[in-house]
Amino acid sequence: MRNELKLVFGTSADPLHQGHVELVVDAVRALTARSWKVAEVILMPVFRHHNIQEGVKRSLTLTFEHRYTICQLAADEIRQKLNGMVEKVSVSDLERELVWQSNRPNFTAETMEAMRKRTDPNLELAFLIGADSFTGERPGFAQWHRWEELIKDAMLVISPRKGFIPNQSFIESLTERGGRVIYLEEIEVSDISSRIIRTRLETGTDPSTLAAEGILDPEIAEYIANNDLVTIWKQIDTKQPVQVITDKILENDDPPTRIGKRLFEKKLSLGLAESCTGGLIGHLLTNVPGASEYFMGSIVAYAYQAKVKLLGVSWDTLQKNGAVSSATVLEMAQGARRAFNTDVGLSVSCIAGPGGATTDKPVGTSWCGLSTPDGDWSYHFQLEGNREEIKSQLAHLALAKLGDYLQK
Numbered sequence: 001m002r003n004e005l006k007l008v009f010g011t012s013a014d015p016l017h018q019g020h021v022e023l024v025v026d027a028v029r030a031l032t033a034r035s036w037k038v039a040e041v042i043l044m045p046v047f048r049h050h051n052i053q054e055g056v057k058r059s060l061t062l063t064f065e066h067r068y069t070i071c072q073l074a075a076d077e078i079r080q081k082l083n084g085m086v087e088k089v090s091v092s093d094l095e096r097e098l099v100w101q102s103n104r105p106n107f108t109a110e111t112m113e114a115m116r117k118r119t120d121p122n123l124e125l126a127f128l129i130g131a132d133s134f135t136g137e138r139p140g141f142a143q144w145h146r147w148e149e150l151i152k153d154a155m156l157v158i159s160p161r162k163g164f165i166p167n168q169s170f171i172e173s174l175t176e177r178g179g180r181v182i183y184l185e186e187i188e189v190s191d192i193s194s195r196i197i198r199t200r201l202e203t204g205t206d207p208s209t210l211a212a213e214g215i216l217d218p219e220i221a222e223y224i225a226n227n228d229l230v231t232i233w234k235q236i237d238t239k240q241p242v243q244v245i246t247d248k249i250l251e252n253d254d255p256p257t258r259i260g261k262r263l264f265e266k267k268l269s270l271g272l273a274e275s276c277t278g279g280l281i282g283h284l285l286t287n288v289p290g291a292s293e294y295f296m297g298s299i300v301a302y303a304y305q306a307k308v309k310l311l312g313v314s315w316d317t318l319q320k321n322g323a324v325s326s327a328t329v330l331e332m333a334q335g336a337r338r339a340f341n342t343d344v345g346l347s348v349s350c351i352a353g354p355g356g357a358t359t360d361k362p363v364g365t366s367w368c369g370l371s372t373p374d375g376d377w378s379y380h381f382q383l384e385g386n387r388e389e390i391k392s393q394l395a396h397l398a399l400a401k402l403g404d405y406l407q408k
Contacts, residue, residue, distance in 0.1 A: 004037045005124035007157065010095070010108065012046040014063055014233075014265045015224060016070050017101040017216055021194035023159055023225045025081045026187040027128055031157070032085060034182070034277040039123060040088040041078060042115075043071040047387040048105040062097060063108060066229055073219045103269045103296050103341045109146035109153070116153040124180070128156040131183075132164040138168050145267070151179030158183045162191045201230050245290040254286045262406040263294035263344075270402075271340030272298035273311050273332040273347035275323065276366075280395040281348065296340040301332065311335030324349045324361055326378040329369030337371045344405075345371035348398050364390055370405060377401075 003191050010146060019211065028038045045067045046060055060067075071091040081087040098106040112127060119125050127150075127242040133141040141147055143150060151174055158181065166183065174181050192215055201207060207221035216224075224230065245264040253261065263270060272282055272295075282298035285291055299310050304323060307313040312335040313328060329347045337345030346369070353363035362385040370376065377403050383390045 003035060003124075004039050004122070005031070005126045005155065006040045006042065006115075006119055007031070007038050007126045007128055008042045008044055008092075008112070008154070009128045010044040010046060010111070011071075012060055013194040014060070014067055014073050015194060015197060015216065015220060015229070016067070017192050017194060017197055017220075018214055019190035021077055021081070021217065023189055024078050024188075026123045026189075027157060027159060027184060028082055028086060030103065030184045031126075031182070033186075036124075038086050040090070041075075041082075041086050042090055042092050043075055043078075044092045044095060044111070045071050047099045059233075061085065061099075061233065062236050063229075066223075067231075068093060070220050070223060071203075073217060073223060076086060077217055077219075087129045100340070102168060104259040104294070104343075105266060107267075109144070109150040112150055112154040116358045117384070125154045125170060126157045126182075127158060128157045130161045130164070130189075131294075132407060134158060134166040135164040136167060139167050142170065148177065151177065151181075155180035159187060160185060160189055162189065168380035177329075182236050184244050198233060202234055203338050242353040244288055245293060255396065255403055257288050259403050259406060260285065260288040261289055261400060262292065262403070264290070266345055266406065269294055269296055269340070269342040270344045270346065271296045271336040273336035273345065274298055274300050275302055275307070275332070275347075275349040275368075276352045277348050277350075277391050278302070280391055281346070281398060284395060284399065294340050299336060299339060307335075311339065322361070324351055324365055324367055326367055326369075326380065330366040330371070330378050331369075332377055334376065335371035343373060344402070345369075346402050347371075348394050350383070350390060350394050353388045354387065366390070366394045366397075368401055370401055372405060374405075 007028065010019060013020060024041060028041060031038055045064060046063050047064050068091060075089045075091050095106060095111055098110060098114060112125065116125050117356055156179065171181055171183065173285060197210060197215060207216060207224045210216040211218045211221035245260045249258055249261050274281055279298055279300045285295050301307040301310050304318055307323065308315055311332050313331040317327045330348050332347035332349065333345040337346060348368050351357055351361055351363050357363045366381040366383050368379045378405035381394065381397055383393045385393065
């Protein structure tokens with residue numbers, strides 16, 4: 001077993017407070033007393049959170065730069081308090097990097113997997129986590145995405161939390177599955193809440209008052225005041241939860257809602273390439289509250305030039321097959337997926353009439369393309385009706401094909 005480790009503390013706290021600083025410092029001291037050498041401490045602010053029910057969590061991307069700077073101030077204080085006990089205390093923006101790559105919130109398992117690849121193999125990678133994730137008959141940690149892989153990539157360093165008794169049987173089951181777990185029962189964690197701090201600040205308490213009470217580091221309190229973070233919080237916070245896409249799928253859900261719930265549930269992102277529908281599919285998808293969690297955007301590429309320049313469709317493909325063809329919608333779907341860096345790309349092209357028809361492509365000839373991690377498909381429809389009716393039919397049929405894929 002490695003006896004030297006890199007300790008990672010991930011946090012969505014806004015603002016980060018003295019309780020967090022004391023937790024990291026006490027954890028390092030406790031690990032050192034247990035004969036572990038902590039070579040490095042990394043503070044990692046969350047960039048984007050899956051918990052969109054809470055207003056503060058939903059606004060994390062908008063406050064990341066400030067939270068990152070506050071973490072840097074906290075890292076300086078941790079470094080001073082440890083007084084040479086740790087070689088390096090730093091702040092990582094790895095979560096932001098991963099989100100920009102995937103266009104969706106990343107999971108802790110993915111973060112630790114990426115961190116493991118960047119860590120000296122001779123170092124144990126450790127993740128500092130609160131006991132509240134390991135309490136109850138069905139601990140929250142057991143519901144984390146890919147937690148089985150997380151315990152392979154990182155040792156869990158569990159800190160106590162007031163009011164939460166860890167489920168020892170569950171923790172033992174983690175070790176039986178090959179996990180490395182340390183429970184730091186010897187440390188006492190301050191009962192300080194970022195939520196309460198934020199409420200006090202938003203209702204008029206001066207940051208310097210909280211610094212005087214020992215709740216905020218003086219430099220962090222000064223940063224909050226100098227950058228008017230309280231006003232920023234008030235502007236971006238919303239008390240209204242997103243209730244649609246997080247609910248279970250219901251029989252009476254319309255197709256866009258059902259698709260949205262499945263995309264959110266499977267943590268997949270979607271990009272569109274629309275031609276004849278002119279943005280109608282995007283309109284239908286964005287009627288669902290919370291659609292920004294999975295829908296990245298739509299490129300309405302109507303003319304040939306737009307399909308080539310914006311979606312990367314080959315001129316050769318257009319000349320040989322025309323804009324309304326299997327080959328073209330496949331390249332459009334692939335182009336949407338590439339342009340928006342999404343898991344899934346959906347495209348449509350059609351002859352909506354009354355003009356534009358040819359002998360082999362009458363009015364109503366329509367194609368839909370779907371590009372996914374599992375493969376690419378195209379679908380042909382021969383529709384009837386006027387221009388608006390054909391556009392509407394194709395938009396709904398394309399969503400139906402997407403829904404079929406997600407259900408399977």
